[in-house]
Amino acid sequence: MDMTVTASQALRADLSAAIERTNKRARSSAFWMAMPLVAFLTVFFVLPIGDILWRSVYNPTLSEVLPHTTNALVSWNGRGNPPIRAYNALPQDLINAQSKDILGKAVTRLNIEMPGFRSMLIKAARSADQLSAPYAPAFGALDSRWGSRETWVKFKNAAEVYTLGFYLAALDLERNVDGQIIQKPQEDSIYVTLFLRTFVIAGLVTVLCLFIGYPLAFMMANTTPFWRNSMMVLVLLPFWTSVIVRTTAWIVLLQREGVVNDLAVASPFFAETERMDLIHNMTGTLIAMTHILLPFMILPIYSVMIAIPPHYVRAARSLGASAPGAFWQVYLPLSMPGVGAGVLLVFILAAGFYITPALVGGDSGQMIGNFISFHMNETLNWGLAAALSGLLLAGVLIMYFIFIRTIGLDRMRVA
Amino acid sequence: MSKTILYVLLAAVALIAAIVAGLYVFGQNSEELANDMSRDMQTRAMPELPVSTPAAPIPGAAGQAKQFAGREVTVVSWGSAYTRSQIEAYHKPFAAQTGAKVASIDYNGGIAQIKTQVDSNTQFWDVVDMEVADAVRACDEGLLEKIDPAMLPPAYDGTPAMQDFIPNAIQPCSVTTIIFSHVVAFDTTKFPADKQPSTLADFFDTAKFPGKRGLRKTSPKINLEMALRAAGVAGPDVYATLATPEGQAKAFAQLDKIRKDVLWWETGAQPPQLLADGEVAMTTGYNGRFFDAQIVEKKPFKIIWDGQIQEHDVLGIVKGAKNKDVALEFIRFATGTVPLAEQARFIAYGPARRSSLPLVSIHATAGVDMKPHMPNAPENETNAMQVDAAWWAEYQEELNLRWAAWLARG
Numbered sequence: 120m121d122m123t124v125t126a127s128q129a130l131r132a133d134l135s136a137a138i139e140r141t142n143k144r145a146r147s148s149a150f151w152m153a154m155p156l157v158a159f160l161t162v163f164f165v166l167p168i169g170d171i172l173w174r175s176v177y178n179p180t181l182s183e184v185l186p187h188t189t190n191a192l193v194s195w196n197g198r199g200n201p202p203i204r205a206y207n208a209l210p211q212d213l214i215n216a217q218s219k220d221i222l223g224k225a226v227t228r229l230n231i232e233m234p235g236f237r238s239m240l241i242k243a244a245r246s247a248d249q250l251s252a253p254y255a256p257a258f259g260a261l262d263s264r265w266g267s268r269e270t271w272v273k274f275k276n277a278a279e280v281y282t283l284g285f286y287l288a289a290l291d292l293e294r295n296v297d298g299q300i301i302q303k304p305q306e307d308s309i310y311v312t313l314f315l316r317t318f319v320i321a322g323l324v325t326v327l328c329l330f331i332g333y334p335l336a337f338m339m340a341n342t343t344p345f346w347r348n349s350m351m352v353l354v355l356l357p358f359w360t361s362v363i364v365r366t367t368a369w370i371v372l373l374q375r376e377g378v379v380n381d382l383a384v385a386s387p388f389f390a391e392t393e394r395m396d397l398i399h400n401m402t403g404t405l406i407a408m409t410h411i412l413l414p415f416m417i418l419p420i421y422s423v424m425i426a427i428p429p430h431y432v433r434a435a436r437s438l439g440a441s442a443p444g445a446f447w448q449v450y451l452p453l454s455m456p457g458v459g460a461g462v463l464l465v466f467i468l469a470a471g472f473y474i475t476p477a478l479v480g481g482d483s484g485q486m487i488g489n490f491i492s493f494h495m496n497e498t499l500n501w502g503l504a505a506a507l508s509g510l511l512l513a514g515v516l517i518m519y520f521i522f523i524r525t526i527g528l529d530r531m532r533v534a
Numbered sequence: 535m536s537k538t539i540l541y542v543l544l545a546a547v548a549l550i551a552a553i554v555a556g557l558y559v560f561g562q563n564s565e566e567l568a569n570d571m572s573r574d575m576q577t578r579a580m581p582e583l584p585v586s587t588p589a590a591p592i593p594g595a596a597g598q599a600k601q602f603a604g605r606e607v608t609v610v611s612w613g614s615a616y617t618r619s620q621i622e623a624y625h626k627p628f629a630a631q632t633g634a635k636v637a638s639i640d641y642n643g644g645i646a647q648i649k650t651q652v653d654s655n656t657q658f659w660d661v662v663d664m665e666v667a668d669a670v671r672a673c674d675e676g677l678l679e680k681i682d683p684a685m686l687p688p689a690y691d692g693t694p695a696m697q698d699f700i701p702n703a704i705q706p707c708s709v710t711t712i713i714f715s716h717v718v719a720f721d722t723t724k725f726p727a728d729k730q731p732s733t734l735a736d737f738f739d740t741a742k743f744p745g746k747r748g749l750r751k752t753s754p755k756i757n758l759e760m761a762l763r764a765a766g767v768a769g770p771d772v773y774a775t776l777a778t779p780e781g782q783a784k785a786f787a788q789l790d791k792i793r794k795d796v797l798w799w800e801t802g803a804q805p806p807q808l809l810a811d812g813e814v815a816m817t818t819g820y821n822g823r824f825f826d827a828q829i830v831e832k833k834p835f836k837i838i839w840d841g842q843i844q845e846h847d848v849l850g851i852v853k854g855a856k857n858k859d860v861a862l863e864f865i866r867f868a869t870g871t872v873p874l875a876e877q878a879r880f881i882a883y884g885p886a887r888r889s890s891l892p893l894v895s896i897h898a899t900a901g902v903d904m905k906p907h908m909p910n911a912p913e914n915e916t917n918a919m920q921v922d923a924a925w926w927a928e929y930q931e932e933l934n935l936r937w938a939a940w941l942a943r944g
Binding site: 241485 | 676934
């Protein structure tokens with residue numbers, strides 16, 4: 120009896136050791152097979168995003184270009200007179216920066232903080248080698264603004280190497296001269312409005328895609344192979360066409376003298392004066408984005424629906440369910456994983472759109488992505504662009520967590 | 535109700551038409567591409583082509599023939615009719631004389647691209663055609679090479695360049711080639727013959743002159759000036775007013791009046807196109823482009839010279855340009871008396887040299903006298919003002935942001 124137990128125990132131990140070995144081998148080979156993916160994701164995904172997020176708080180320009188002046192301001196708390204040490208350090212800093220041809224960077228950075236810094240700095244730089252101590256009145260003679268506390272508070276704000284200033288700006292906030300965080304004046308506030316608009320547009324596009332995409336996916340999943348394939352080609356054809364071409368096609372169709380308006384005017388319902396503004400506004404953005412993102416809704420829903428055995432609904436009907444009842448209680452819940460995946464895909468993609476709104480959005484259809492690109496390419500304020508991207512990323516992540524909390528990640532199937 | 539059904543029907547038709555239109559647009563794009571390519575090749579193959587324009591007899595240039603054989607210089611400008619005039623007047627003769635290839639690239643202005651190239655030390659561009667306000671700012675920021683005015687050739691009669699050029703034309707980093715003008719133009723067929731708009735204020739009066747308006751989207755410059763002038767601010771007071779918060783508010787309020795009727799344009803070629811397509815009834819734009827549409831393409835457009843805003847267009851060299859020597863020679867050549875006068879045969883912009891003016895004659899293909907179409911013709915200048923480049927260099931950053939915010943608020 121004892122012996123049998125020990126023997127079977129030994130056997131079991133052997134077996135589990137063998138299983139463990141096999142598992143370990145499988146795990147390690149899986150690990151090595153995943154390495155290219157991990158490396159790829161790190162290089163092309165984690166590092167760039169990390170770099171951008173880093174830029175949203177890291178702001179070394181002034182401390183590099185005007186190091187001594189920046190240093191002199193560190194101990195100053197922003198109250199009382201501007202420190203004499205800063206005035207004393209500035210001329211040499213300006214001369215050095217000019218000889219290295221990097222003063223422009225400081226000018227741009229400071230002018231973001233306070234318009235007017237450009238001429239102050241350039242004037243000061245031109246005569247920096249002629250200035251003599253005491254420097255505070257010498258600078259004041261060049262431009263009276265050099266004497267004001269506000270100038271130096273702004274300078275100090277711009278000089279912080281690690282700063283939350285970009286995030287404040289991205290939320291339409293600023294620090295006043297006493298360091299308190301206040302709302303920006305209304306004519307300069309835009310980003311909160313844009314974030315809200317971005318999420319509203321993304322939400323509307325998602326709803327539109329769902330209402331158009333769900334019935335279409337249902338038809339594709341429940342028809343003959345011939346029609347299924349034909350419809351699949353029609354869904355995929357635009358999917359393979361460049362986004363810019365598709366967007367431009369909408370301009371041809373929707374502009375005031377475009378195809379749609381021409382047809383409307385030719386019909387008895389619209390007069391020549393009643394041509395509709397369908398593009399270069401929010402309507403245009405919604406139409407074009409819905410069209411572009413539709414395949415991302417249809418494909419996941421279709422892939423789930425095609426796998427739903429048709430006899431489930433038949434069984435429900437034979438057990439007495441009405442047609443809508445069977446759909447509502449059986450088919451819809453079974454198709455939900457596809458709906459969840461489609462909604463999430465479309466919403467996340469829509470929130471980051473910028474080419475389409477840039478082309479057809481006019482002004483009321485602009486989204487936060489357009490302003491990120493504006494600051495990356497036009498104003499070259501990468502810190503602000505990074506902060507806006509960071510906030511957009513945070514917004515999307517929050518939506519993502521709310522979503523998987525309510526629908527459940529395990530219930531989602533992309534394809 | 536019937537309208538709702540129609541919307542649905544239209545949406546269905548639109549979906550089908552989208553595919554057709556997609557193919558159509560695709561076709562057009564490739565055609566355009568082919569045009570661009572052939573134009574590009576023309577530009578590149580210049581040295582071999584016979585040159586119809588008289589070789590510019592610039593003193594000092596003799597004996598330097600083919601000095602840049604095998605070299606290349608990239609010249610960036612504003613595209614279509616304007617770039618074509620430069621190709622005819624500058625690029626072709628320059629290539630013939632020096633043997634350098636001139637590559638032409640289009641852009642929409644601003645200094646962002648120059649700054650990116652300089653900051654990352656990847657200068658793809660050599661010479662850039664800029665609005666003077668941008669050039670002043672780029673120069674301050676160290677994005678442009680300094681240009682020694684002493685190298686500019688004197689006029690025929692020996693007048694030194696400094697006296698031959700109009701005031702403010704020679705800046706530390708740039709030399710003015712032409713004076714162009716921001717004007718309002720309209721389609722004469724959109725208004726009854728007895729009620730045609732005639733003043734800048736009419737542009738902002740959509741009650742009296744109904745119809746869509748075209749405005750430049752990419753910059754607050756000109757838009758704000760025109761708004762203030764239409765609101766009754768005199769030309770000489772515009773910049774002093776615009777420097778105050780009240781003045782800015784007044785300008786934006788004036789723009790708000792026509793806001794819902796505005797269609798935005800971004801490239802210089804768009805305004806005449808918007809007029810031709812019937813998308814707008816009136817639009818701001820560059821006088822030379824309107825001239826091209828009006829005279830060369832025979833469109834029923836008319837320019838309102840009242841309230842025109844003149845600006846210098848300049849050539850500058852990107853800091854650290856790879857072909858700086860060729861670029862300098864190009865600017866020296868292009869800003870000579872003859873090429874400047876020659877350019878005015880292709881587009882209605884005024885040459886920046888006094889010695890070029892008498893040489894301005896008739897248009898190269900349309901055969902009309904160019905003088906009455908020049909922004910600085912006396913009868914066009916009765917209510918004109920000049921862009922203040924120094925003012926804009928100072929306020930551009932602040933107003934660009936406010937402009938972008940105003941636009942996006944919708």
